[in-house]
Amino acid sequence: MSGVARKIRFQDARVEMAHGAGGKASRRLIDGLFAPILFGPSWEPLGDAARVDVGGARLALTTDSFVVHPLRFPGGSIGELAVNGTVNDLAVSGARAVAMVAGYVLEAGLPTEILEAEIRAMAGAAARAGVTIAGGDTKVVEHGKADGMYITTSAVGRVIPDLEISPARVRVGDQVILSGPIGDHGITILLARGELDFEAELRSDTRSVLPLVEALARAAGGAVHWMRDPTRGGVATALNELSLDCGLAIAAEEERIPVRDAVRGACELLGLDPLHIANEGQLIAVVARDSAEAAVAALRETPGGEYASIFGEVIAHPAGAVVVKSAYGGSRIVDMLVGDPLPRIC
Amino acid sequence: MKYVDEFRRPELIGKAREEIRRLIDPSRHYRFMEVCGGHTHAIYRFGLKDLLPRNIELVHGPGCPVCVLPMGRIDDGLALARQPEVIFTAFGDMMRVPGTHGSPLEQKARGVDVRIVYSPADALKIAEANPDRHVLFFAIGFETTAPSTALTLKRARERGIGNFSVFCNHVTIIPAIRAILDSPDMRIDAFIGPGHVSTVIGCRPYEWIARNEKKPIVVSGFEPLDILQAVAMLLRQLRNGEAKVENQYGRVVPWEGNRSALKALAEVFELRPYFEWRGLGFISQSALRIRDEYAEWDAERRFTVPGVRVTDPKAAQCGEVLKGVLQPAQCKLFGKECTPEHPIGALMVSSEGSCAAYYTFEHRKAAVGAP
Numbered sequence: 001m002s003g004v005a006r007k008i009r010f011q012d013a014r015v016e017m018a019h020g021a022g023g024k025a026s027r028r029l030i031d032g033l034f035a036p037i038l039f040g041p042s043w044e045p046l047g048d049a050a051r052v053d054v055g056g057a058r059l060a061l062t063t064d065s066f067v068v069h070p071l072r073f074p075g076g077s078i079g080e081l082a083v084n085g086t087v088n089d090l091a092v093s094g095a096r097a098v099a100m101v102a103g104y105v106l107e108a109g110l111p112t113e114i115l116e117a118e119i120r121a122m123a124g125a126a127a128r129a130g131v132t133i134a135g136g137d138t139k140v141v142e143h144g145k146a147d148g149m150y151i152t153t154s155a156v157g158r159v160i161p162d163l164e165i166s167p168a169r170v171r172v173g174d175q176v177i178l179s180g181p182i183g184d185h186g187i188t189i190l191l192a193r194g195e196l197d198f199e200a201e202l203r204s205d206t207r208s209v210l211p212l213v214e215a216l217a218r219a220a221g222g223a224v225h226w227m228r229d230p231t232r233g234g235v236a237t238a239l240n241e242l243s244l245d246c247g248l249a250i251a252a253e254e255e256r257i258p259v260r261d262a263v264r265g266a267c268e269l270l271g272l273d274p275l276h277i278a279n280e281g282q283l284i285a286v287v288a289r290d291s292a293e294a295a296v297a298a299l300r301e302t303p304g305g306e307y308a309s310i311f312g313e314v315i316a317h318p319a320g321a322v323v324v325k326s327a328y329g330g331s332r333i334v335d336m337l338v339g340d341p342l343p344r345i346c
Numbered sequence: 347m348k349y350v351d352e353f354r355r356p357e358l359i360g361k362a363r364e365e366i367r368r369l370i371d372p373s374r375h376y377r378f379m380e381v382c383g384g385h386t387h388a389i390y391r392f393g394l395k396d397l398l399p400r401n402i403e404l405v406h407g408p409g410c411p412v413c414v415l416p417m418g419r420i421d422d423g424l425a426l427a428r429q430p431e432v433i434f435t436a437f438g439d440m441m442r443v444p445g446t447h448g449s450p451l452e453q454k455a456r457g458v459d460v461r462i463v464y465s466p467a468d469a470l471k472i473a474e475a476n477p478d479r480h481v482l483f484f485a486i487g488f489e490t491t492a493p494s495t496a497l498t499l500k501r502a503r504e505r506g507i508g509n510f511s512v513f514c515n516h517v518t519i520i521p522a523i524r525a526i527l528d529s530p531d532m533r534i535d536a537f538i539g540p541g542h543v544s545t546v547i548g549c550r551p552y553e554w555i556a557r558n559e560k561k562p563i564v565v566s567g568f569e570p571l572d573i574l575q576a577v578a579m580l581l582r583q584l585r586n587g588e589a590k591v592e593n594q595y596g597r598v599v600p601w602e603g604n605r606s607a608l609k610a611l612a613e614v615f616e617l618r619p620y621f622e623w624r625g626l627g628f629i630s631q632s633a634l635r636i637r638d639e640y641a642e643w644d645a646e647r648r649f650t651v652p653g654v655r656v657t658d659p660k661a662a663q664c665g666e667v668l669k670g671v672l673q674p675a676q677c678k679l680f681g682k683e684c685t686p687e688h689p690i691g692a693l694m695v696s697s698e699g700s701c702a703a704y705y706t707f708e709h710r711k712a713a714v715g716a717p
Contacts, residue, residue, distance in 0.1 A: 017455045024687055196464045261347050268350060270438075271387075271697065328359035328570060330393025332707040338686045339451070342438035343464060344697060345491065 008036050022232025022278075023337035027241065047165070048228065049093035049157070060095035062086060063154035071114065071148050073192035075184075075203030079121030081280060082151040084206050085231065087129045091213040092227040092283055094165040095157030097131040102153045104138045107146040118149065129208035131155060160213070162221035167245035169225040175292035176250060176312035177285045179212050179305045180205070182235055183263035186277035186341070191266070196343065198269075200262040205281035205304075212283055212305050219298030223291035229283050233337045236275035238284055239312075239322045240336040247319055252312035252334075255327040271344025275324070276337045286314060353569030354392075362574035363397055369581035376402045377533055378580060379670050381523060382540035383410030383698030384568050390707035392570040402577065405670035406700035408522045409540050411487045412439050413668065413692040413699045414623045415515055420445040421654040423484045423513050424453055426645060433459045433476060435469040436484040437491075443695050446656060450484075466498035466512070473502075473510035480509045482645050485516055490542040492516040492634060493607035496614035499640050513645040514636050517621065519543050520551050521632035525623075527559055531671045536580040538573065539565035541595045546611075548603025552591045560589045567595040614640055624658065624692055625665030664691035667700060674704040681709060 010032030018025040049062035066082045087097045102122065106115065126133050184205040191200060209229055216224050226246075230238040235257070239250045259274045267274050281304060287295045292310055299308035315323075318333075325331045352358070370376075380386055386406045389395065395404070408414055424445050427434030434450065441451040441462060454460035459479075463469045466483050473481035485495045495512060502510050519540055526532055539552055544565045552563045562583035566576035576594045583590065593599055614637060621633030636644040645651070658664060662679050666672040674680055674693070684690040686702050693699035697706070 016452055018451075018687075195462060195468070197468060264347055264350075268347070326354070326393060326570075328354060328356040328397070330396050330570065332391060332393045333709075335686075335706050339442060342441050342462065344439050345437040345464065345487075 008033060018339035021337060021340045023237050023339065024335075025339065026233070027336070047093050048089035049095060051093075051159070058159040060090050060093050060157045060159055061154070062089040062093070062157075063152065064089055065150060065152040067147060067150050068189065069147050070192055071118065073204055074188055076206040076280070077118060077121050078149065078151060079118035080125040080206050082153045083122050083125035083129060083131070083133075084208050084280060086153040086155045087131055087208045087210060088229045088280075088283075090155055090157035091208070091210040092165070092229045094163035094213070094227070095159045096210060097129060097155045097157040099132050099134040100126065100153055100155040101134055102136040102151060104136065105146050105150040106138065106140045107143055107148055108140055109143045110148055114148065118151075125208070129210060160217050162217050163213075163224055164222060165224070165227055167226055167242055170242065170246040170248060170286050170314055171225070171288070172248060172314055172316050173289050174225055174286045174314040175289055175310045176239070176252065176314065177287055177292065177296055177299070178235070178258060178309060178311050179209065179283045179285075179299050180281075180307045181258040181260045181263070182230070182279055182282060183259060183267065183274040183277035185280040186234065187263050187266045189278070196270070200266055202260070202262050205279060207281035207304055209281060209283045209304070211302050212299055215298040215302040215305065216285055216287075216295055220287050220291040220295040223288040224285055224295065225288065226286040227283055230279050232278050234274070234276040234278055235284060236273065236322065236334045237336045239334075242286070243322055244320050246314075249315045249318050249320065250312055250322045251315045252322065252324045253327075254324050256309055256311040258307045258309055258311075272341045273334070275334055276341050350569065353567070353571040355571070358571050359397065359574065362571055362578060365578045366399065366574065366581060369578055369585055370399055370401070371585070372399070372401065374401065376581070376584070377405050377535050377670075378402065378538055378577065379405040379407045379526070379534045380538040381407035381409045381519065382538075382543065383413065383696065383700075384542060385538055385540070385566065385573065386410070386700045387698045387703050388568045388570070388573060390703040393707070394570060394573055395708070397570070397574065398577065405534060406667070406674075407670060408526060408623070408626060408668045409488065409519060409543070410693070410696050410698040410700070411491075411515075411517065412443055412696035413664070414517065414522070414625065415443070415486060415692065416622045416624045417445060417656040417658070418622070418654040419515055421447070421656060422651045423482075424450065424458075425652050425654070426482055426513065426649050427453060427458050427460060429649075431480045433461060433472060433479050433481045434484065435461050435463045435472060435481060437464075437486065438462045439696055440484060440486060442689075443692055444689060446654070466495045467501070470498050470502055470507065470510055473507055477509060480511070483510070483512045485512050485514050488517055488519045488540070488543045489546040489611070492615065493546060493604075493610050496610040499614050499636065499643050500610065502643050503640060508642070511643050511645040511648050512636065514615075514634060516615065516634040517623070518617075518632055518634065519547070521629050522623065522626065523555065525626050525629050525632075526669055527555070527561075529669050529671075532669065534561065534670065536561055536584060537563040538576050538580070539563045539591070541565060541567050541572075541599065544595065544599045544603070546604050546607045549591050549593050549599065549601050550603070556589045556591050562589050562592075564592045564594050565599055567598065613637075622655075625668040659690055662691040664693050667693055674701040675709055677701070681705060
């Protein structure tokens with residue numbers, strides 16, 4: 001894509017919720033408006049973190065904002081998400097988070113008790129992930145303007161030497177690996193909002209995926225070609241982005257995608273596809289065929305990776321698309337999510 | 347997972363496919379209409395076209411409640427939603443359906459109080475929790491969802507909840523099928539009958555199709571095995587020169603329907619003399635309105651409804667697609683001006699709409715050539 005001046009292609013008159021949902025509209029906004037203005041003509045497909053070399057040190061830099069309702073949910077809270085999410089963006093870019101700064105937008109009237117709980121949640125998550133929270137900033141806005149609190153975290157990480165993560169390295173025949181069951185976080189949040197009158201035994205999977213990345217680096221090193229943590233927009237969106245960025249296709253086998261029964265059940269009832277549901281503690285890795293089994297074995301020995309499995313393969317056609325095959329012989333194209341997943345009733 | 351996995355087992359699917367191969371006449375072309383949007387979605391979601399012989403063409407019918415709702419009704423509902431005291435509630439299905447000035451979701455993003463509910467009873471709960479606001483439930487759906495609206499209205503009356511009303515867009519399936527059959531360009535050999543609707547109305551209301559129109563109809567479930575079995579049953583009838591109503595979905599659909607649901611419908615609703623369907627035009631006695639006894643909870647009588655009428659964009663061929671005359675990709679706007687992100691016709695909005703289902707699951711497969 002380099003060498004050609006890039007035009008602003010974003011035509012929407014105003015920002016809609018869909019532009020923030022992590023799917024197609026988000027990508028159009030980034031590719032069509034941000035990238036051409038900020039990154040100019042030489043531009044690589046955007047990963048989860050930017051790479052910078054400072055005085056010979058290879059570093060990675062990323063930032064992420066967290067807006068979640070409710071602030072606390074089974075298995076986690078906004079504070080934990082804010083640390084893990086940014087640690088994970090660096091991890092799947094092949095970097096170990098070293099230091100983090102955080103910005104807080106707080107709503108007037110927020111009980112101190114809740115704020116303290118989130119600060120503690122951040123401290124705990126940072127300790128577990130081995131990252132130092134080195135500074136921060138606080139702003140307060142009027143009541144009713146920030147859903148309680150918003151958090152932005154930015155972090156710098158050191159590149160893990162053996163890893164070279166880029167869609168350009170993905171080849172036909174590479175195997176696609178998931179670290180564990182998908183959809184836990186998104187369905188947990190949907191149910192925690194209390195708008196749907198049913199319950200399930202589910203917890204958010206929010207965690208640092210760095211141990212999983214390190215296990216992959218040890219077991220497969222340079223054979224790991226691409227990684228992504230499938231957050232908003234789910235596995236489907238992450239794989240579609242990969243297929244567009246590498247110009248190849250992904251064939252997934254439905255029955256090899258790990259999904260808990262509670263998530264499947266909720267998705268069947270609500271007319272949702274688990275592939276579109278957000279995760280906060282899983283990763284997708286594309287690994288050269290010869291090293292794939294070893295990579296899965298290493299993931300399975302790492303906490304959080306017990307259910308890792310190979311669920312797909314990189315193929316040549318249909319380029320830019322993701323095909324999911326069922327055990328009984330049917331196949332379908334799985335697109336990026338359009339907007340947020342909404343329950344389907346009638 | 348129970349009631350799901352056993353209907354997706356490869357060996358059973360294999361058997362159903364063998365049965366289809368045994369019954370099919372390879373020298374003829376078959377056009378089967380699946381009436382229900384749930385079937386359309388399932389057919390694409392499960393990739394069933396890959397499993398059927400090429401000479402069976404599945405034609406998508408009008409049974410997608412969101413798709414057949416004219417834009418004017420959405421504009422009317424959203425006009426009420428913009429009144430400051432109103433909390434607008436609707437199923438998730440409605441949220442992305444475009445009105446003239448944006449969808450309910452876009453209105454929500456601009457500060458209109460729009461909330462997604464999973465059932466009308468949840469809307470009533472919101473009314474009870476917000477006595478100083480008025481909660482409007484934008485009701486859509488065929489006989490599948492109408493009983494829960496009816497029961498909610500009964501409960502509102504019993505409890506005397508005055509700050510709640512229903513903007514009723516419930517429609518009935520039989521007149522829509524009749525309109526399809528009356529259409530001069532209709533070429534359908536048989537019908538896959540709706541599953542969820544039939545849990546309420548049963549199988550009897552379809553008997554005239556078999557009797558008068560000499561078209562076989564099989565009421566079907568929504569799993570891959572269900573739909574393949576229904577196709578096999580239709581093929582068997584056609585091979586034997588029969589035309590009757592059969593029930594493949596017996597585990598859920600009683601032949602006589604659900605009497606208590608039908609009773610609730612009759613108590614609360616009556617037929618409208620006529621109602622506008624998107625793509626199909628005005629169809630007489632094809633929709634429900636709220637009876638006088640429940641007028642207090644009828645948003646159309648409680649508020650002044652603008653009564654907006656919007657003609658569909660000329661280039662969009664939703665009507666032809668709804669009637670099964672065109673396949674989604676044959677519409678001039680398909681995949682160009684009209685995509686799930688920027689839907690022009692409602693068929694591109696709901697995941698049960700045949701255009702959205704085709705766009706999402708199929709068309710790139712066809713365009714690029716599946717592996």
